[in-house]
Amino acid sequence: MLTKILLITLFLLFPLFLGYYTTFIALISIILGILTISWHFMEKEIGWVSFGHSVPFGIAAYLLALNPTLLFLTPFIFLIFLFFSFFGRRLFPFATFIASIALWNVSHYFVLNGKGGEEGFGVPFSMSLGNLYTLSMALLLFCYVFFEIISKSNLGLKIKAVRDDEIAAKSVGIDPIRFKIVGFFFSTTFASVAGVLHAVSFSHVSPSVFSPFYALFPFVVSKISFDKRWACIVGSFVIVSLSHSLSAFLPETHYILYSVVLMMIAVVKKNAENL
Amino acid sequence: MLRICDLSKVYGRTVVLRGLNLELKDGIYCFFGPNGSGKTTLLRIISGFEKPSCGRVFFEGKEITGLSPQRIVKMGIAIAFQLPRVFWNLDVEQNIFLACMDKKKVKEVVKTFRLEEDVKTIAKKLSQGKIKLLQISMSYATNPRLLLLDEPFAGLDVGNVRLLIEILKELVGKKSMIITSHRPKLLRGIANKFFEIRGGKIAGSYENPT
Numbered sequence: 001m002l003t004k005i006l007l008i009t010l011f012l013l014f015p016l017f018l019g020y021y022t023t024f025i026a027l028i029s030i031i032l033g034i035l036t037i038s039w040h041f042m043e044k045e046i047g048w049v050s051f052g053h054s055v056p057f058g059i060a061a062y063l064l065a066l067n068p069t070l071l072f073l074t075p076f077i078f079l080i081f082l083f084f085s086f087f088g089r090r091l092f093p094f095a096t097f098i099a100s101i102a103l104w105n106v107s108h109y110f111v112l113n114g115k116g117g118e119e120g121f122g123v124p125f126s127m128s129l130g131n132l133y134t135l136s137m138a139l140l141l142f143c144y145v146f147f148e149i150i151s152k153s154n155l156g157l158k159i160k161a162v163r164d165d166e167i168a169a170k171s172v173g174i175d176p177i178r179f180k181i182v183g184f185f186f187s188t189t190f191a192s193v194a195g196v197l198h199a200v201s202f203s204h205v206s207p208s209v210f211s212p213f214y215a216l217f218p219f220v221v222s223k224i225s226f227d228k229r230w231a232c233i234v235g236s237f238v239i240v241s242l243s244h245s246l247s248a249f250l251p252e253t254h255y256i257l258y259s260v261v262l263m264m265i266a267v268v269k270k271n272a273e274n275l
Numbered sequence: 276m277l278r279i280c281d282l283s284k285v286y287g288r289t290v291v292l293r294g295l296n297l298e299l300k301d302g303i304y305c306f307f308g309p310n311g312s313g314k315t316t317l318l319r320i321i322s323g324f325e326k327p328s329c330g331r332v333f334f335e336g337k338e339i340t341g342l343s344p345q346r347i348v349k350m351g352i353a354i355a356f357q358l359p360r361v362f363w364n365l366d367v368e369q370n371i372f373l374a375c376m377d378k379k380k381v382k383e384v385v386k387t388f389r390l391e392e393d394v395k396t397i398a399k400k401l402s403q404g405k406i407k408l409l410q411i412s413m414s415y416a417t418n419p420r421l422l423l424l425d426e427p428f429a430g431l432d433v434g435n436v437r438l439l440i441e442i443l444k445e446l447v448g449k450k451s452m453i454i455t456s457h458r459p460k461l462l463r464g465i466a467n468k469f470f471e472i473r474g475g476k477i478a479g480s481y482e483n484p485t
Contacts, residue, residue, distance in 0.1 A: 154376065161362045161373050168360035170324070172374040172413055173348035 001148055004230050005141065011234070012137045016130070023133055024201075025244050026237065030136045031197045032217055033236035034143050038190035039218030040225070040232050041147050045156065046183040047163030048085070052096025054214035055081050055103060056188040060195030065121035065205040066112065071196065078188035082181065097215055104210035120206030123199050136197050140233065143190050147229060150186065159183045213255075220258050276301050276451060277321070277421060282330030284316050284475075291316045293475040295330070303443075303452045307459040308472035314455035315357065317472070318423045321453070322354035323347040334421070351420035357429055359410040363399040367409055370398055374416035381416070388412035388442060404435030411439075415450070422446075424454045428461055436461065 015026030039053045056077045063070040084099040111117045127135070150156045159179050162169045166176040199205045221239055225231035242257055250256065282295040292313045306314050319325035321332055323344035331340045339347055344354075362370050367390055371381045385391055388408050393401060398409060407427065414422055427443075428436050443465050446452070454462060459469055471478045 157365070157369060157373060160365060164362040164364050165360050167324070167356075168362055168410075168413075169373075170344040171322070171348065171354055171356070171360060172417055173345050174373065175343075175345045 001145075005145065008144065008230060008233060009137075009141065012140065016133060020129065023129055025241060027129070027133050027136055027201055028198075028244075029237040029240040030133070030140050030233075031194050031201060032214075032221070032240060033233045034136075034140050034197070035191055035194040035214070036218040036221045036225075036232040036236050037140075037143050037147060037229060038187045038194070040222045040227075040229060041151075041190075042183070042187040043219075043222060044227060045147075045151060045159050045163060046180060046187070048180070048184070049219075050085055050096045051094060051215045051219065052081065052084060052100045053188075053191045053218055054100045054210050054212075055084065055096065056191040057195035057198070057214055058100075058103060058107070058209035060192035061199035061205045061209045062107070062110075062121070064196050064199045065123050068124065074192045074196070075185075075189060077192050078185050081188050082184055085184070097212075100210050100215045101212065104207055104212075107207035107210055110207075118207065120204055120208075123203045123205065125200075126203050127200060132197070132201055136201075139193060139197065143193070144229060144233070146190075147186075151229075155179075155182070216258055220261050224261055276335060277453075278333040279317075279321075280331045280333070282317070282320065282332065283328050284313070284320065284325065285328045291475050292320075292327070292330075295476065297470075297477065299451075299453070301451045302467040303447060303450075303454065303462075303465055305459050305462045305466035305469045306453065306455045306472055307457065307469065308478070312472045313475040314472055315425050318354060318425050318453065318455060321347075322352055322423055324354070348417050348419070351418075352423065353414035353417045353419035353421075354423040355407075355411045355414040355425065355427065357426040359406045361398045361406060361410050361413065364397060366395050366397050367401070368394045370409055370413055371416050374413040375418065380418075384412050384416045387415070387445065389438060404431050404438075407431060407435070408439065408442075411442075415446075420451060422450050422452045424452060426455055426457065428456060428458055440465070 012030065015022050035053060035057055042048050042050060059077050059080070060071070060074050063073055085096050108118050115121055158174050159182070161174055162176045162179045169176050195209065198209065217239070221232055221235040224238070225235040239257060277297070277299045279295055279297040282292055283290070284292040295317065306317065308314055316325060320327050323339070323342050323346070326341055331338055333339065334350060334352060337350070339350060362373065367385070368381055371384050372378065375381065375384070385394055388411065390405070390408060390412060393405055398406065401409060407430070411424060411427060427439060431439065440461060447465060454466065456462060468480060468482055470480045
């Protein structure tokens with residue numbers, strides 16, 4: 001694990017020496033890398049596929065913009081998300097995705113003291129790009145190490161056991177709901193951290209934080225990362241860089257990229273099955 | 276050890292158990308009977324995976340009716356299902372470790388259930404017989420006072436049946452067990468008492484016919 005951490009650190013340090021624009025793009029990649037790793041844990045370890053990770057991400061960003069002291073509410077965001085996920089998916093499929101789309105639309109009408117709405121809110125404080133990059137990099141590394149350790153711990157083993165078979169888990173005395181909630185809490189907390197960093201990096205929060213872009217991004221990156229946690233970071237850099245470099249010629253390129261990636265995965269998987 | 280009072284279970288219009296009364300002391304018991312006679316339902320109710328329509332279950336003097344399966348495991352009752360439920364993407368060692376959270380115990384259980392060669396094999400890559408053994412070993416690893424085995428011989432080839440009988444013989448006197456089976460003859464020399472279940476009731480019982 002130490003070698004991986006060292007390589008990731010070197011990889012993350014590199015953009016700091018490539019000028020303002022590149023560093024900013026790398027910063028966005030890092031933030032979305034945190035979101036992706038948190039999502040990856042939820043999908044691979046908890047066995048819970050959700051397209052609603054933009055919910056904790058967006059709510060945390062909004063809380064920071066409204067009043068930084070409200071950030072103490074961040075850990076409770078997971079409760080809201082848990083509610084959406086737990087009860088919503090019992091009622092209809094893609095409940096969390098629909099919830100994130102609903103929040104995206106509702107947030108357009110969220111106005112406070114004459115501010116907000118479509119234009120969103122300004123974040124009351126800022127940081128230099130270098131400092132913010134270093135902080136985000138440290139948080140990404142922490143996020144990576146945290147999930148690696150959890151994954152290899154007894155707690156992680158129990159979470160994986162619940163993912164594999166809830167009835168088997170119950171039959172050896174493991175409470176599935178308890179371990180799902182714990183895993184859920186870890187995952188959404190890091191999604192919230194990514195949301196806060198996103199708000200600080202743009203000094204502004206708008207309804208776009210709930211957009212399908214943030215809901216689908218972790219899923220797509222996780223898919224091209226072939227289930228490797230470290231590859232989620234590289235994948236995040238690849239997708240963000242491609243989106244930004246191509247958007248000059250073609251707006252909304254990221255959605256085209258998503259479609260291409262998903263179609264390619266489907267083709268590769270189908271061919272792999274036929275081999 | 277186990278007391279069952281007026282236990283009934285109804286699914287829609289189908290009555291599976293009809294006012295079952297039973298008192299079992301430490302030992303090994305075999306429940307046999309035709310399909311749908313209520314053997315599996317009885318084990319599922321004792322282990323907490325099913326709630327009875329009426330009636331009560333007591334284990335070592337404490338009522339366990341309606342408690343969650345996790346709680347019942349902690350009180351000392353473990354079940355191995357007819358269709359194995361294991362952690363498919365984890366290896367044999369991890370599967371057993373999850374049941375006892377004790378590495379020394381894992382070694383002991385692996386040896387008892389002859390799984391030494393498969394310790395690092397992922398559960399989904401095991402043969403049917405080994406999966407069955409793994410599941411029983413997991414239940415055993417929880418260190419239960421009472422082990423419930425639902426049709427442990429179902430789907431096993433001759434070699435694995437022999438192996439399982441050999442293992443069960445080793446457990447005689449060490450663990451109390453309730454074993455359901457279509458083939459009670461296999462449990463001669465192992466079970467202390469045999470109960471025939473028919474139509475959700477105890478139709479008859481006899482001591483070990485050695």
